[in-house]
Amino acid sequence: MEKSSEIEIDKFYVDLGRAKEKSTENIIIIGDFNAKIGISPVQIGSVIGRYGSGASNERGEKLKQFAIDQELTILNTMYKKKENHRWTWLSPDGYTKNEIDYILSNKKHYFTNIEVLRKLAFPSDHRLLRGTIIINERRKNRKKYTQPRPILQSIREQKRYKNILQEKLYKHESTDKEKLTIQQLYDILEKSLTESIIESQVSKPKETFTLSDNIKSLISRRHTLQQKSDRTIEEKIDLKELYRIIPRIIQDDYDNYKLKRYEKCIEH
Structure with a gap:
């Protein structure tokens, strides 16, 4: 993104947002954004912490806005580090050092540390950035097990589901079921159930902070x-x-x- 135009950068964030929407529930984005977040005197929700390096620039503001819109945490800003332990890029003349590589995630609680690998030598003007993750999957205790939330949460959705399902099943009443195999009958029932659930759900627009x-x-x-x-x-x-x-x-x-x-x- 170093030599990208402003239009290309805007398109990059649009494409990144679309990719994020198609991803699973566990989102981790790592990369060189060529953006300077700077130091924030206050923490902005769970998105931006109080720790950073230098002053923010325009591309840094775009990265902040993207993180806020997508409800992602810029994890670099959550951990206090010495100045020399923060920068990720060194200019060709060896004088300018900036923190422009970041790790973003919607699972902030998975991470216990974000750090730069300072002693790892390899031919690049960037330093490696590492995130430490701890995932503790506990076995479900029967006493503490809670019933999962129903797919159809409102009475309105449940009524819509019953009506739609009845209509779909009614369409197959005239079908000669004796000529169908057990598998074909099962497929008809499964399709009717699945489509009825999808059609009965009332989509709610997702609110984001802008x-x-x-x-x-x-x-x-x-x-x-x-x-x-x-x-x-x-x-x-x-x-x-x-x-x-x-x-x-x-x-x-x-x-x-x-x-x-x-x-x-x-x-x-």
Whole structure:
């Protein structure tokens, strides 16, 4: 992504989001995003922690937004490390060091550590990034075993299921069942049951946290000031203030978003 255009980067995140939607419930994304997350003074939910390196850049903001939208944790930001233990890329002249490789996951509790392998020498300008995972699959205890949630959770869905199933079975009433094998009869019943369940489920749109227009405007203003080499005193003060308030406003917006979701859950 180092020489990619902004359009290519946007397309990359769209494609990555689509790939994530098609994946299983355990998501782990590892790679060179060529993005600088920077140091966040406050933790943003379970997505971005308080630990990082240097200042964020525009591509870092896009990575943050992607993680927030997809409800993924940027695991590098969750572990406190020395500065020399964080950077993952070294410039050709040997002077610039940046943290641009990240591990993202929707299973934060699986990870116990994220670290850079500093003493492993190989021909690359990147250092290897390793995540430590502990998966403890306990045997189910009969006393603690709970009944799984039903596929059809609402009374409305259950009624729809019964009606749809009756209609499907009614269509086969005229079929001469004596000419069918046991397997063919079973296939008809299985197909009717499966299709009825799918058709009776009421899909609910997935809510995700997105940055407000106000936040996006402040981030754009910060980016503009970051690019200026001849800032005035007022602009320097403005930039310092933006670094301070943006994470706090994002945290407040995220807290309000969670509160509204809790209230909706209580209502239903």
